[in-house]
Amino acid sequence: MAQDYKIEPTKTRKYFFHLFSIKSILVFIFIILVLITINLYFYYRSNDLFSLNCFKDFVQIIGISGSIIGIWLVGVSLHLQFTQNKLQNTFNFIREYDKIAISKEERKLLHNNIILSEDYIKTKIDLDEELQLNLSNRFNYFEDLSIAIQHKYIDEHIAAQSLQHIVITNFNVFHHWVTREKQSTYVDSKLLFEKWKDKKSILTGKEFKMKLSTNTPNPT
16 A cells, blocks of 8 residues: 655745745736836926837837736746646656555565565466466556656656655565566566665756655565
8 A cells, every 4th residue: 555645845835936926026026016116107297208119118118018927927827826736746646556456475576575485476466367467557547657767757756755665675576577578578567676676866866855655664
């Protein structure tokens, strides 16, 4: 079962606060420009300095400023929507793992892999068709997970907080099954495993700044 994911809200909150702060500043600047234009208009009118061309210039300045701010706000709104969609995609993807069947025998192998020999695990897999099917479904999921992360469809940091331990444990226990010739298609999931076991991002190759699980067993 996927681990409960706890999002570290500080970075996300700071990000949204930063965007909305800039938005507020730009709106404030636009309002100031409008007020300045109105004041200048009445100033020139009261001192018989009013010029239609001058007023047009002020209006153009306001119009250009408003257009720039409007375009920026549209960009911010689209970016926020993209970010929210990505987060929702991530949560939905994580929950899909819980739908993958896992037998009691699999749980036994996963929980006791350190004391079980490789030959014992290989024999169990070869004699259990249900286990083979479940493994196929699970590693297909890991393959999709890796591809989704690489194409930035989901957020890697959140996915890793929930699934990093699961991915590493499954690869450690069933690595012989994965590396069989007929299972050579799991290229992307292997890459994900190699990066995550070192607590590194598959996207950037850099170490995760957040705290990930440390109790991941080594291959026997």
